[in-house]
Amino acid sequence: MPGIPTPSLSSITLTVNGQRVALEVPTHVLLLDVLRDRLDLKGAKRSCDMQVCGACTVLVDGTPVSACSYLAVEADSREVLTVEGLGTPDALHPLQQAFVDHGAVQCGFCTSGMLLSAKALLDEQPRPTEADVLHHLRGNLCRCTGYRKIVDAILACAAGSATAA
C-alpha cells in the first residue's frame, strides 16, 4: 500500500524496577505493551485503554502514569516502577502487607494500579487524610471491594510508617 510510513525505531534506555534496560522500539508502541510483552511484567493490566480505570498505572520518575496511553519512547532515560518492583513475595512492601492485612484484594485486577497510585501519594504525602486518599484514588476503579478496605489499608500503612523503623 502506498504511503504507509516505515515504523521508525528508537533506541531507548530506561530503568525498570531498578534494572537498566536497553530496547529498540517503534515510536508508536505504548509503554504498557513493552512492560507486558517485552519485559514479561504482567502486573500492569490493559482494561479501559483510555486512562479512566487505572489498572495500567505505573510510576515514571515517581509520577503515576497510564501505561496504556504513554508512548514507550517517552520513558527513555527515566525510572519506571511496576508492582513487581514494589516488593517480593518474601518481602512485601508495607503497602502490600497492609492490603493483605485489611482484605483489600479480591480479584486483584485493580490491585497493582491501586498500590502504585498509593505509593506515589505516600511518597509525597506521608500522612494523608482520608479525603486526600479518596481524591488521589479517583482514577483507580475497583469492581470488587467497594474501596473501603483499600482506603483503610492505605491509611493504616501511612499511620504505621510513623512507627516503622
Add this chain to the structure above:
Amino acid sequence: MLRPFALYRPTTLPEIAALLRKYGDEAALYAGGTELLLLMKEGLVRPRVLVDLKRVAGLGELAASDGAVNIGATVQHRTVERSVVVGAHCPLVAGVARHVANARVRAAGTVGGNLAFADPHSDLATLFLVFDARVSLWSGDGEREVPLDEFVRGPYETVRRDDEVLTAVRLRPAASGGAGAYLKFGVYERPTLGVAVVLVLDAQRRRVSEARLALGCIGPRPQRLSHLEQRLRGMLVDELAAGRADLTGSGMDAISAATDLHGSADYKLEMAQVFTRRALRVAAARATHQVIDARYPYTVVV
C-alpha cells in the same frame, strides 16, 4: 495498539512551522496526548506524523507579569495545581486544575492541549472565561491573541488554523477583593455541568460591584452569562450568600443546551439555574468570610 507514525521533537517554533507545512493534515501536534492518543486508538484520527511540543523552550513557562498570569501551552494540569504563582494570583485556577480528570491525566495532560481540543466539557475552558482569558496563536506568518470566548467556536472546534500553534493562555484575575468558586457536577468521567463565578464587592463590602459568571458543559461551548452578570451588579451579597439569588429575567432560560447522555436539555437548563445559585452562594460567603456548608451530591466545589 496505535497505527505507526513518525515522531518529531523540534526545539523551536519555526521548526514546528516547517513540519506542519511539510506534512499538512498528516501531522498532529502532540504534548500530553491525553486526547490525541485516545482518538488515534479509536481510529478517528490517523496522523502519520506526531510533532512533540514538549521540547520547545518557552511553551512550558508559567509566570505572572503586570497582574496577568501567563500559562504556557505545554504546562501540565499538575503543574498548575501546585504552582506558587497560580496559588498567589488565582488560587481558584489551581483548585480546579487539581480536579481535572484524574491524577494520571493531570500529570501528562496540558493546558494548551485541553484548550485546543475544545471538549465542550472542559473545566478550564469554562473557568478561564471568568479570568478574561486570551489565547496566543503562533504561526510562521505571525502571532495573534484571541479572547478565549472567540477562540472556542463549538464542540471540538476552535479558530486555530492548521498551521498555528497555541503557545500560551493569559489570565487576568479580577481586582483584589474578588472571591470566586467553581462548581462541577456530574457522575461521568467528564462533568455534566460546570459553573465558574467571581464576585467583586463594593467598598462597603455589602453589594456586588462586579460579577463574572461562566457556564460550561451543557452547550456547544462554554459561555459567559453576561445578562446575569449585569443583574447581579448592586445585589446584596448577603442575599446571594443565603442562596436567594433571583435569576428571573437573567436570560438563563435562553442558554442553548442539547439532550444527550448527560441528560435532557430541560434537565440541564434547570440544573444550570440550581448550580448557578449554589455557586453564587459559595462565592458570596467567601467574599464576606462566612462559613457555610456547601456540600452537594456528585458535586466538586472548588
Add this chain to the structure above:
Amino acid sequence: MHLAHEVLIEAAPEALWRLLWDVPRMAACVPGCGEAEEVTRHQTYRARMTQKVGPISLSVPLVVEILAAEPPGRLVLSASGRDPVVGTDIAMRVTLDCAPDGAGTRLHIGAEGQVLGKLGALGHSVIQRKAEEAMDEFGRRLARAARS
C-alpha cells in the same frame, strides 16, 4: 435526529423542481457532498459526503434512493452509507416540499435519521449542530442556484 428548515426561493415551483429533480446538481448544493453520479435516472444515485468534526474527518460513500416524487411539490429521498475508517454509519430520510409563495417558492426541508458508530458516540448535540449548519447552507446554495 430530526431537522427542519424553511427557505424562500426566488423561483417558481416548476423552476425549483427542475433543479431538485436534477439530483446530481441538487446534491452539489449540499455542503460536503460531492462526486454525485447517476446510477439509475430518477431512482438511484451515488455521492460522497465529507465533513470535519473537530480533528475528525468523515468521508461517507452515499447511496441515494428516490422514494417518492410528486412534481412540482414533493421529493422524498433516502441517503445512507458507512465510513469504515471512522466506523460510522449514516442513514437519513429527506423530504423536500415546495409550495408557491408569491412569485417564488417556499421550500420546506425535513430530515430525519441517525448517525451510528464512533462519531455518533461523540454526542448527538455535536452531530445535530453540524447537520443544522449544513442544512442552512444547503438552503442558501439552492436559493443561489435557482436564481441563476
